[in-house]
Amino acid sequence: MTKNPFEEIPLLISRSQISTEINMTGEWRFVRPAYDEKTAPCSAACPAGEDIARIEMLASRGMFREAYQTILKENPLPAVWGVSVFIIVKGLATAADTISL
Secondary structure (H helix, E strand, O other), X not given: OOOOHHHOOOOOOOOOOOOOOOXXXXXXXXXXXXXXXXXXXXXXXXXXXXXXXXXXXXXXXXXXXXXXXXXXXXXXXXXHHHHHOHHXXXXXXXXXXXXXX
């Protein structure tokens, strides 16, 4: 006959003897996180309408062909757009614009 391993371990429910007035833990359970939908400045300002987040994700995983295909879905001439709108995108997508404290 095998022995039940849970018979040896006493199962106790711990209960705090201290009031929650000091750290107000009783009030925390009603607080829910707030999620913000944020778009990167380069995605919002992209005149070609590229899916910048997807392109960067694919490139970071080494899937360069898929990233290039994603670019070609919206933009059949990426080299032309890259030259013509470089100044616009560079001016809008700076680190100073993305950091807000």
